[in-house]
Amino acid sequence: MDKETIALVEDVRKSLVAHAKTQTSDSAKKKTRKITSQVIWEPGPYLDELDNILSTAKTKAEATARIRTLVRSSEEAALNEMTLLPDDTGHHKVQSRTGGDDLTEIPYKRSGPIIKRLSDKHQMTFGNTTGPKGNLTAQLSLSNATHKFDDRATGLERESGIGKAIPKDKVAHNKGTAAYANMKGVDLTDDQAIYNSLDGKVTEQVKQANVAIESDAPRQRAIRDLTGDPLTYGIDADPADVAKTKQSLLTVDQKKVKQSYLTLTGGKASFSAFIPWFDYLEPLDQLTGGHIESTIDKGVNMVRQAVGQKPNPVGHTVVKDPITNFGNGVARRIWDVGNMLSNQTNPYPAEIK
Numbered sequence: 001m002d003k004e005t006i007a008l009v010e011d012v013r014k015s016l017v018a019h020a021k022t023q024t025s026d027s028a029k030k031k032t033r034k035i036t037s038q039v040i041w042e043p044g045p046y047l048d049e050l051d052n053i054l055s056t057a058k059t060k061a062e063a064t065a066r067i068r069t070l071v072r073s074s075e076e077a078a079l080n081e082m083t084l085l086p087d088d089t090g091h092h093k094v095q096s097r098t099g100g101d102d103l104t105e106i107p108y109k110r111s112g113p114i115i116k117r118l119s120d121k122h123q124m125t126f127g128n129t130t131g132p133k134g135n136l137t138a139q140l141s142l143s144n145a146t147h148k149f150d151d152r153a154t155g156l157e158r159e160s161g162i163g164k165a166i167p168k169d170k171v172a173h174n175k176g177t178a179a180y181a182n183m184k185g186v187d188l189t190d191d192q193a194i195y196n197s198l199d200g201k202v203t204e205q206v207k208q209a210n211v212a213i214e215s216d217a218p219r220q221r222a223i224r225d226l227t228g229d230p231l232t233y234g235i236d237a238d239p240a241d242v243a244k245t246k247q248s249l250l251t252v253d254q255k256k257v258k259q260s261y262l263t264l265t266g267g268k269a270s271f272s273a274f275i276p277w278f279d280y281l282e283p284l285d286q287l288t289g290g291h292i293e294s295t296i297d298k299g300v301n302m303v304r305q306a307v308g309q310k311p312n313p314v315g316h317t318v319v320k321d322p323i324t325n326f327g328n329g330v331a332r333r334i335w336d337v338g339n340m341l342s343n344q345t346n347p348y349p350a351e352i353k
Contacts, residue, residue, distance in 0.1 A: 001112050009043045010108040012050055012067060017104055019064045035071045036104045037097050040111055042127025042135070045074055071128075078128040081239040082136040084232070084246065085223070085257070087155035089147040091140040091172045093209045094126050098201050100181035102188060114195050118202055131238040138237035139213045139220070140172075145264055146216040148173045156254065160261035172212035180205065218263035226252045226260070 016036040023029035039046065049070055057063035079090040103111055119125055123133060130136045144153035149168040153160075168174055180201045187193045220233040227248040231241040249257075 001116060005043070005047065006109050006112055008047065008051055008054070009039065009112065011054060012039055012043075013104065013108050015060055015064050016067065019061075031072075032068065033101065033104065034096050035068050037099070038071050038075065038127050039067075040104055040108065041094070041096065041098070041115060042125050042129055044125070045128060046070060075128045078130050078136050082130050082138060082141060082242055084138070084141040084242055085156075085249070087144070087153065087157045088141040089144055090136055091142050091147055091209065091212065092128075093124070093135050093137065093140060094202050094205050095177065095180055096127070097178070097181040098205070099183055099198055102183040102186070103194075103198070106188065106194070110191055111194075114191060114198065117195060118198055121199065122202055122206060124206075132236050137235070138231070138233050138242055139235055140209060141233065141242075142172060142212055142216050143219055143261065143264065145261070146171055146212045146219075156258040157261050160258050162261050162265050165261075165264045166215050170211055170215045172209055174208055174211075216264070219260045222260035222263050223249075223257065226256055 013036060016032055016039070020029050020032040020036065023032060039050075043050070046067075050067065053063050053066045053070070057066060083090040115126065124135065125133060126135050128136065144150070144157055145162055145165040149164060149166070149171050151163050153162075183194065183197050186197045224230070224232040227245055229245050229248055231237045232245045232248075234241065237245075
């Protein structure tokens with residue numbers, strides 16, 4: 001790493017660190033810290049523009065604002081390049097804030113060579129780099145279920161009803177998003193100690209990213225079969241390959257894309273996804289004199305008898321306040337159907353007990 005690059009990145013680092021300390025908003029401070037980390041971990045994509053900003057900005061405040069915009073837009077572009085489906089989430093193999101403020105407070109003439117050693121060892125680049133050797137790869141365009149252990153899926157994944165399909169220890173963010181953002185207990189005057197700490201954090205994150213890729217593999221294989229393109233979610237795919245696959249997906253049946261999520265659960269859906277619809281069932285049931293509930297009863301009994309279970313009584317209970325008491329009987333019957341169709345025994349959720 002040449003002296004000019006080190007000096008340039010050091011100027012940027014100091015400006016961003018100083019700017020973060022002046023922020024009164026926690027959100028603004030957090031964003032500035034993240035951008036500082038991204039520049040430290042991999043300044044390569046920004047070097048020319050950083051040089052231009054520092055040489056043309058009239059004030060440090062202007063320079064800092066332009067640097068923040070540059071890095072944010074670069075991250076958005078990189079994620080867009082490597083994220084295949086609209087409902088996928090691009091995952092950084094090594095999180096931007098790895099090392100946290102402890103790392104960004106260290107002069108770049110020390111942290112730069114340390115990160116270069118890590119890059120050489122792990123045969124990858126960090127930050128917002130893309131492609132097979134980058135920090136954002138085609139395989140890490142993950143379903144929400146394999147990205148984080150939450151139920152915040154969108155679009156077709158949400159419609160598929162898989163919910164939290166993957167155990168927490170098998171998702172990319174198994175420890176959340178801040179687990180690696182510090183170097184507590186590390187002697188920050190010792191470059192080898194810093195390297196060892198960061199190497200452990202990088203190694204663990206790379207390993208967990210591979211776990212998440214394996215978790216998402218059935219879905220990714222299903223999409224690959226739909227496109228007929230071996231580079232779909234491919235280990236060697238670059239941004240151009242991803243762009244080509246996106247075009248192929250325009251002609252793919254979206255119902256089959258939605259069905260691909262069921263490969264993560266062995267074909268089972270979590271019927272909790274349909275609970276919000278229960279808000280409307282009881283008022284409708286009241287207006288139809290119980291026809292909705294009795295029809296559902298009969299349907300449930302058909303399923304129960306088909307799998308060797310005794311039928312439930314068919315009936316209708318009038319609810320005095322259909323708006324606030326929204327048809328738990330109907331909801332429980334639908335839940336029963338879900339359990340039987342998916343061969344599960346999930347207990348009733350709290351809202352319909």
